[in-house]
Amino acid sequence: MKRNPKELDGSHRILTRRTLVLGGLQMGFVGALAMRMRFLQVEQADQFRLLAEENRINIRLIAPSRGEIFDRNGLIVAQNTPSYRIVLVPEDAGDVEQVIANLARLITIDEEDLERARTEMRRSPPFLPITLADQISWSDISKVAVNAPALPGITPEVGLTRVYPLQDDFAHVVGYVGPVSDYDLSRMEDPEPILRIPRFQIGKVGLEAKREDALRGKAGAKRVEVNAMGRVMRELDRREGEAGADTQLTLDAELQSYVQARLGTESAAAVVMDVENGDLRAICSSPSFDPNLFVRGISVGDYRGLTEDPYRPLANKTVQGTYPPGSTFKMVTALAGLENGVIGPEETVWCPGHLEVSGRRFHCWKRAGHGHVNLLESLKGSCDVYFYDLAIKVGIDRISEMANKLGLGIRHDLPMSAVAEGLAPDRAWKSRVHGQDWLVGDTVNASIGQGFMLASPLQLAVMSARIASGRSVTPRLVKSVDGVEEASGAGAPLEINDIHLRNVRKAMFAVSNDRRGTGYRSRIIAEGMRMAGKTGTSQVRNITAAERAAGVIRNEDLPWDRRDHALFVCFAPYENPKYAVSVVVEHGGGGSTAAAPIARDVMLQALYGGTPPLDAYPTSDRDKVKAQQERLERERLKRRETSGNDQA
Known part of the structure; x- marks a missing residue:
């Protein structure tokens, strides 16, 4: 069927318009594509070149x-x-x-x-x-x-x-x-x-x-x-x-090596501190271990040997270990009493060998008692009853405050692992931690460094340095970093009456230099080097009434881990203090027999800057000391030789 000319013209016009629209869209798309290609190839060329480089370069x-x-x-x-x-x-x-x-x-x-x-x-x-x-x-x-x-x-x-x-x-x-x-x-x-x-x-x-x-x-x-x-x-x-x-x-490697050798095979710790600026000259925990074993990964056998040793060689006893300070704490109780006017240095207390408190008998270490004793005599002979009586009058809060002032119960900021805070408890502490009221018996125990009281060897050295210097000296381990000196630990003067400090120092001098002093056997006799100190023995077990009635079992007859800890703190020279030393021997027994001789030897080594002359020791000790010095020197030379061979 034929279409008329008008219909054909209309269809032709429609096709022409569609062709133009389609052609225009195609031309627009091609143009946009060309512009995008130019943008990527010309304007963004540097960025894509960088990305390509990053894929090639690491x-x-x-x-x-x-x-x-x-x-x-x-x-x-x-x-x-x-x-x-x-x-x-x-x-x-x-x-x-x-x-x-x-x-x-x-x-x-x-x-x-x-x-x-x-x-x-x-x-x-x-x-x-x-x-x-x-x-x-x-x-x-x-x-x-x-x-x-x-x-x-x-x-x-x-x-x-x-x-x-x-x-x-x-x-x-x-x-x-x-x-x-x-x-x-x-x-x-x-x-x-x-x-x-x-x-x-x-x-x-x-x-x-x-x-x-x-x-x-x-x-x-x-x-x-x-x-x-x-x-x-x-x-x-x-x-x-x-x-x-x-x-x-701040440590002196020669002194550090000597102290480590002097502690020997004991489970013990010793700290030597400069009382003027707080520098730690030696800080040793025994037994120790070879850190080179850990550098590339310690073997299972070596690690088991360290962890299963009952003397705990991996533990740093100087800052991590906390112990009842025993009688080394008595200076704190004495200063608390003096500062609060509770007692004068010449006032006496009667010691019959025990004190009755709330129906319980608290014993003195000397069963027959010390008789009438004043401050100097009580510290010299370490009379427990004197401090029981004094603590009841002073109160635990004042004792705790004095302990903090002397550096106990305070975590000292040192770049060492597991630095302990210790414990100088008060009424609020027991209520908060145990939910119980503080008892008079707790105060009596605390007065002689027992009960809840805990201190590390580092803290005991700080306490001794503060008593010796009268300043709030703080321990310092790092002397300088890349040649830049670290802040001194000299500290400000303590807010403690200097007369009271002198009385306590005088009593500590008697401990080491009076024939009846508990530390007399470990004295220093060299002029200008004499030492003031305090012995301490802290119980790790309670003595039962049956044991006391039968005659307390001798410490050395007990298994090692049930024996008392031995402690000694000191400073020297007495007239012009330079160093403070603390020694703790775990389960060592008496402080006068186990800890004091070590502290005396360490102090002399520090004062002389090397092996001290024999005439610094009492005549009766010189043969023994000479043999000991020769043995330690042989051991140190052997260790150095072994170390040199290992490094080679």
Whole structure:
């Protein structure tokens, strides 16, 4: 059927319009595409070139050199030494197990290290190097280098590792480093990327951990070119990191070594403190351990030996251990009484050997009693009844306040692990912690450093230094960081009447120099060096009525862990105090027999800056002391020789 001309013209016009619209849309799309291509290729060229470069170039961290640690005289305590290691690139080795077997014929490979390396291989790309053996000798490196053709994929490398040349002398103070663990990372909110470098070492305990940020330094970086598989092709540039800060301690390594040796095999602690500025000259816990064992991961056997030792070598008894201070606390009770006007230095108390309090009999250590005693006589003979009576008059709150003023019950801010606060309880403390009222019997026990009262050897040294100096001296362990001196611990004058302090010092002098003093057998006789001190014995068990009636069992007849702790605190010279010393011997028995001789020897070593002359000792002690000095010197030389051989 034919269409008329008008219909044909209409259809033609419709098709023409559609063609124009479609053509316009096509032209618009092509134009927009062209503009977008120009934008990407011309205006955004630099950005895409940078992205391409980033896909080709990787930034890799360079571990910084860790800050070293020195004693006050510049002797190295913790250092970085070259560490030779053997690494394996699995993809270059071919038959990995065969290469490892060939290597094992040349050098000794620890089985634990080998298992750790296999674990790393399973979870790492085959082109990344894996450490097979670490801290090996130069002779082993030479063997590997000579046999290189038979060891494809094996490469000897050199790096830095931490070494503690003085071994156990500074173990509890400096601590040790070790590889970063998953546990370490879990304790950090935003771990630094450097901590993810394989086997990167951080401080685990002690100063190494407490000053980690300063000792670690800042990482460097290098730009390396990698291929599409991530394999390094070449190094483009390098920016070295910033080494950690070197740290100088207040400790004297020679004195520290002597004190550690003098404590011997005892479970004990000793602190030597400068009474003028608070510098710790020695702070030793015995027995100790070799921190080098922990640097690359201690063996199961070695660790079990340390943890199962009843003398607890891993515990830092100087700051972590808290003990009833026993009679060394009596100066606190005396000063509380004097300061509050409760008693004068010449007033006396009758000691028949016990005191009845609320229907209970509190005994003096001397069963027959001391008779009439004043302040000086009560401290000289360590009369318990005098202080029972005085404490009831003063009250526990005033005693606790004086203890705090002298540094007890206070956590001292030192960069060491687990620094204890100790305990100088008062009424509010018992109500808060135990939900009970304070009893008069609690005050009686506290007056002689028993009951709830607890103090660390560090705190006892601080107490002695404050009594000696009359200042609120605080302990200082770090002398300087990168040559910048740390703040002194000299402190402000104590708000204690100087006359009262002199009376207490005079009584402490009598303890060590009067024939009836409990510390007389451990006196110093050199002129200008005489010592003032106080013995202490703290019970770790209650003596039953049946035992007392039958005659108390001798301390030395009890099992070791049920014997009394032995304590001694002192300062010298008496006329012009320089050092304060505290010694605690766990389960050592009497303070006069176990702790005082150690404190006397340590004090003389500090005062003379080395081995003291025999004429500083009483004539009766000189043969014994001479033999002891010779033995300790032989042991120290042997330890140094062993240490030198280990480092070689």
